[in-house]
Amino acid sequence: MSQIETIVPARKAKPREQLYAKREPVFNKRIDGPFRRFKWLVMAVTLAIYYVTPWLRWDRGAYAPDQAVLIDLAHRRFYMFGIEIWPHEFYFVAGLLIMAGIGLFIVTSAVGRAWCGYACPQTVWTDLFQHVDRFIDGDRNARMRLHKAPWGPAKIARRTVKWAIYLAISFVTGGAWILYFADAPSLFRAFFAGDAPAVAYGTVAVLTFTTFWLGGFMREQVCVYMCPWPRIQTAMLDEKSLIVTYKQWRGEPRGSVKQAEKNPLAFGDCIDCNQCVAVCPTGIDIREGAQIGCITCALCIDACDRVMKQIGRPRGLIDYATLEDCEREAAGQPARPVWKALLHARTLIYLGVWGAIGFALLFALGTRARIDISVAQDRNPPFMMMSDGSVRNGYTIKLRNMQSRPRVMEIAMEGLPGASMWTDEMPRSAAARKIRRTLAADTVENLRTYVIAPPGAAARDFTFHLRTLDEEREEDSSEAHFDAPEATP
Amino acid sequence: MANKRVDEPTGVETVGHEWDGIEELNNPLPRWWLWTFYATIVFAVGYCVAYPAWPLVEKGTEGVLGWTSRGQLAKEIQAENSRKAPLLAALSQIPVERLPQNGANMRAAIAGGQAAFKVNCVQCHGSGAAGFKGYPNLNDDDWLWGGDLKAIEYTITHGIRQPGDKQTRFSLMPAFGRDGLLTGPQIQDVVSHVRTLSRLEKPSASSRRGAAIFAEQCASCHGVDGKGSREFGAPDLADAIWLYGGDRATLTETLTNSRQGVMPAWGQRLDPVTIKMLAAYVHSLGGGEAFVEPAAATADAAAAPAGQANEPD
Ligand code: SF4
Ligand code: SF4
Numbered sequence: 191m192s193q194i195e196t197i198v199p200a201r202k203a204k205p206r207e208q209l210y211a212k213r214e215p216v217f218n219k220r221i222d223g224p225f226r227r228f229k230w231l232v233m234a235v236t237l238a239i240y241y242v243t244p245w246l247r248w249d250r251g252a253y254a255p256d257q258a259v260l261i262d263l264a265h266r267r268f269y270m271f272g273i274e275i276w277p278h279e280f281y282f283v284a285g286l287l288i289m290a291g292i293g294l295f296i297v298t299s300a301v302g303r304a305w306c307g308y309a310c311p312q313t314v315w316t317d318l319f320q321h322v323d324r325f326i327d328g329d330r331n332a333r334m335r336l337h338k339a340p341w342g343p344a345k346i347a348r349r350t351v352k353w354a355i356y357l358a359i360s361f362v363t364g365g366a367w368i369l370y371f372a373d374a375p376s377l378f379r380a381f382f383a384g385d386a387p388a389v390a391y392g393t394v395a396v397l398t399f400t401t402f403w404l405g406g407f408m409r410e411q412v413c414v415y416m417c418p419w420p421r422i423q424t425a426m427l428d429e430k431s432l433i434v435t436y437k438q439w440r441g442e443p444r445g446s447v448k449q450a451e452k453n454p455l456a457f458g459d460c461i462d463c464n465q466c467v468a469v470c471p472t473g474i475d476i477r478e479g480a481q482i483g484c485i486t487c488a489l490c491i492d493a494c495d496r497v498m499k500q501i502g503r504p505r506g507l508i509d510y511a512t513l514e515d516c517e518r519e520a521a522g523q524p525a526r527p528v529w530k531a532l533l534h535a536r537t538l539i540y541l542g543v544w545g546a547i548g549f550a551l552l553f554a555l556g557t558r559a560r561i562d563i564s565v566a567q568d569r570n571p572p573f574m575m576m577s578d579g580s581v582r583n584g585y586t587i588k589l590r591n592m593q594s595r596p597r598v599m600e601i602a603m604e605g606l607p608g609a610s611m612w613t614d615e616m617p618r619s620a621a622a623r624k625i626r627r628t629l630a631a632d633t634v635e636n637l638r639t640y641v642i643a644p645p646g647a648a649a650r651d652f653t654f655h656l657r658t659l660d661e662e663r664e665e666d667s668s669e670a671h672f673d674a675p676e677a678t679p
Numbered sequence: 680m681a682n683k684r685v686d687e688p689t690g691v692e693t694v695g696h697e698w699d700g701i702e703e704l705n706n707p708l709p710r711w712w713l714w715t716f717y718a719t720i721v722f723a724v725g726y727c728v729a730y731p732a733w734p735l736v737e738k739g740t741e742g743v744l745g746w747t748s749r750g751q752l753a754k755e756i757q758a759e760n761s762r763k764a765p766l767l768a769a770l771s772q773i774p775v776e777r778l779p780q781n782g783a784n785m786r787a788a789i790a791g792g793q794a795a796f797k798v799n800c801v802q803c804h805g806s807g808a809a810g811f812k813g814y815p816n817l818n819d820d821d822w823l824w825g826g827d828l829k830a831i832e833y834t835i836t837h838g839i840r841q842p843g844d845k846q847t848r849f850s851l852m853p854a855f856g857r858d859g860l861l862t863g864p865q866i867q868d869v870v871s872h873v874r875t876l877s878r879l880e881k882p883s884a885s886s887r888r889g890a891a892i893f894a895e896q897c898a899s900c901h902g903v904d905g906k907g908s909r910e911f912g913a914p915d916l917a918d919a920i921w922l923y924g925g926d927r928a929t930l931t932e933t934l935t936n937s938r939q940g941v942m943p944a945w946g947q948r949l950d951p952v953t954i955k956m957l958a959a960y961v962h963s964l965g966g967g968e969a970f971v972e973p974a975a976a977t978a979d980a981a982a983a984p985a986g987q988a989n990e991p992d
Binding site for chain 2 (some may be wrong): 209210211212213409411415435568569570572574575576577578579582584614617640
């Protein structure tokens, strides 16, 4: 034991008594390149989708809201362009969520953590805020200088302006969120007129604060300490997955341009210029190997490719590659094209499952009925003897008209000869085997219904059949059970 | 923890535990994490001061805000009561038989009645109001004293044979056997006749003898055809529904000793609005009858107190 304790590391510079580690701020450098341009594109598209979607209109006629995407919690409806989802059809939403999950698996198995690097909201907004930093304070070196500078009027002014812009972005972000849950134009007006519901103001306040805080200040710490996904992803990656890799066999040992010129054989391609570190939005050094802080944004590839071009060496010292390919290349074999890595078995299996769920959902969507009947029998008591010896059962019939127009419907009993039914809104004398109702647009109605069978009726199953009396002739039916006393011998 | 050591590549001390060859470095926490942690501690202390938190021997600490779950409940009940006040005021104005004319009021009354039924009535009538032997089933269409809203409200208010309530529903069937009004064989004959009335038995010599006795002793209340009389609360003996049972043994017992079921007069315990709501609920169970205006509603008939045909004196 004492033997081990005597190993005193050389790098033990400062005393380790501190309880906490101060965050090392990240001042990532501006870079241009194909990946950066792609990142711009994804950012523009995702932000546009987020901010613009609630303002799209979609004409659904007089009985339903005209907002293209609307999560109407109060009326428990979910509108998405031509699709309207009722609470009992929530499996569509569940299916979409499963597809989103599997979609994440596909992306991960094909291109590693590309979701994290490009499309994750935390990344998108962090990127946005970093552009604000750059816009107000200048690029990496200027920002570093300002960070170190003592507080003075100039620094205070810059910080105030920057945080004000942060706050404005955050407010717009939080504000856009609530527009998904109510008619956007009227909520927008009500919000600024001061008569939106309290929950709207609360939601905007919370989301403004979290955007401000997570995007403006927490940044990469969200990815490293808070987000569970990198941990799961780590488990999903293997030697066949594409990740951003520094090709150690090619780069090491590092040496400056001068050193390398003097002694070309002793040094690898990396000239230790630190550009890859400077551009990294999470502030890590990819040359230390794959690590949880890397969101696979590939900005370091852009940076290093530039350097390689300048010093006249082939690009791709840092590159998207699979571990397998790296080993192959290190052993002197030619590199495989990248697309081959995308098509490995796991990716294809995920893709198959994803597609199957997608087709199933589309099929269900295309064939689903827009009316519905479901019947619950009263259980307490299960049946009732009437004074003339006939037997009565009670049911609660739930009718749904899921179209945005009123529809005339007919409920008919099938089976149970001699029986008739009436609802608690009809006189018993009007009992019949068919009853007709007009169901208002987009409604659920609960009908208390009594079914009466002549004396001596036996317990048996029967059916309530529902059909619409319009051109569409939609139909649905629900099995029900009729209870009766045990037949007396 | 003798296994603590310094990890060579990083120069960081390990925490001293090992799992399957994996060791954890004793890296410091991020500052924001630590401050969040401290904030939760401060919150917890503040919470313990402000709210009841620590159990002591007699009772717990009370908290400087004076909040109690009981107090909160009382507040919520009060809020609920004041929310319901206008509805209850409206219900107290409407005569029970007029309730169905306003669907919203009727539905509110039924809902309120259901709640009151669960508290006060299920002990005898069962949670589904299907009753038990001797406790009427309220779902069917057989009513001893009438099944319209007004009759039901009256029954609930004054009860059945409730001592101390002058207006209570009251009927008296003689204990034919115990009091020696009929002999054993005679009772058996009447039983036979009653069972033929509801087609449980085929006519026989016994039932024909019983018919004669019935006409003499029973028809005054139950009617010649045994169809009963709501005026006297006399059950319909020709239908399929039996309060105590229609088998020979039960009927013999009924004839011998009579039946004197009692229902409390809820007017002594519940307020009129609750009773009105109970009546609406019972009426809604499936057997409720339409209220028919008395045909000759002359001035003095309207002025006279209704439904007191069977006041015992
Ligand atoms: S950018 Fe490329 S050359 Fe420069 S330090 Fe990074 S890996 Fe080495
Ligand atoms: S190491 Fe490279 S890919 Fe990873 S986060 Fe930094 S810049 Fe992006």
